[in-house]
Amino acid sequence: TQLLEQSPQFLSIQEGENLTVYCNSSSVFSSLQWYRQEPGEGPVLLVTVVTGGEVKKLKRLTFQFGDARKDSSLHITAAQPGDTGLYLCAGVRDSNYQLIWGAGTKLIIKP
Amino acid sequence: SQTIHQWPATLVQPVGSPLSLECTVEGTSNPNLYWYRQAAGRGLQLLFYSVGIGQISSEVPQNLSASRPQDRQFILSSKKLLLSDSGFYLCAWSGGPQGLAYNEQFFGPGTRLTVL
Numbered sequence: 378t379q380l381l382e383q384s385p386q387f388l389s390i391q392e393g394e395n396l397t398v399y400c401n402s403s404s405v406f407s408s409l410q411w412y413r414q415e416p417g418e419g420p421v422l423l424v425t426v427v428t429g430g431e432v433k434k435l436k437r438l439t440f441q442f443g444d445a446r447k448d449s450s451l452h453i454t455a456a457q458p459g460d461t462g463l464y465l466c467a468g469v470r471d472s473n474y475q476l477i478w479g480a481g482t483k484l485i486i487k488p
Numbered sequence: 489s490q491t492i493h494q495w496p497a498t499l500v501q502p503v504g505s506p507l508s509l510e511c512t513v514e515g516t517s518n519p520n521l522y523w524y525r526q527a528a529g530r531g532l533q534l535l536f537y538s539v540g541i542g543q544i545s546s547e548v549p550q551n552l553s554a555s556r557p558q559d560r561q562f563i564l565s566s567k568k569l570l571l572s573d574s575g576f577y578l579c580a581w582s583g584g585p586q587g588l589a590y591n592e593q594f595f596g597p598g599t600r601l602t603v604l
Contacts, residue, residue: 383531419580422593475591
């Protein structure tokens with residue numbers, strides 16, 4: 378059973394479009410992280426959200442943590458080819474601080 | 489600053505041969521260390537994690553093993569590789585400024601293993 382569901386699994390859009398990636402769970406997390414991974418490299422941490430309802434912005438990327446701390450979203454405005462990659466969400470459970478990973482969203486931005 | 493190294497970067501091994509992948513971390517002490525495997529374009533599968541020297545927890549029963557002979561060294565091994573062991577192996581550490589509660593992980597460059 379996948380505790381963190383990411384959607385969509387795959388997304389291919391044109392440069393300049395907006396997009397949203399979702400990370401959903403029935404479990405509560407004490408914090409949630411988003412990573413981006415380029416082919417042949419390790420994932421790189423983008424952001425950590427901690428408080429329910431929290432919104433963080435990283436240039437054209439906006440991250441939101443759900444009020445109940447069970448879900449999160451990543452919104453990209455005016456996507457660029459450099460945004461191409463695999464986006465992974467990961468949640469920390471209060472009980473044991475283990476990191477639960479989503480299966481990833483593969484994003485392709487076409488010039 | 490902290491850095492994490494993995495080697496080799498790529499490896500092609502025959503079925504039944506042994507395996508040793510190494511990971512070292514610089515610039516931090518007493519990190520939590522992790523081995524993950526990743527299928528092409530997909531999420532991460534946690535294989536092993538370690539909270540200290542000689543302390544290894546296994547998440548998935550298989551023919552792989554891990555060891556932590558030194559504080560900042562983590563080794564992934566196998567006595568006999570299977571075809572299904574092919575994949576992208578990632579080492580990560582945590583224990584950064586935000587501490588264990590956030591468990592933010594920092595990854596090495598990975599090893600691409602192909603078993604033929």
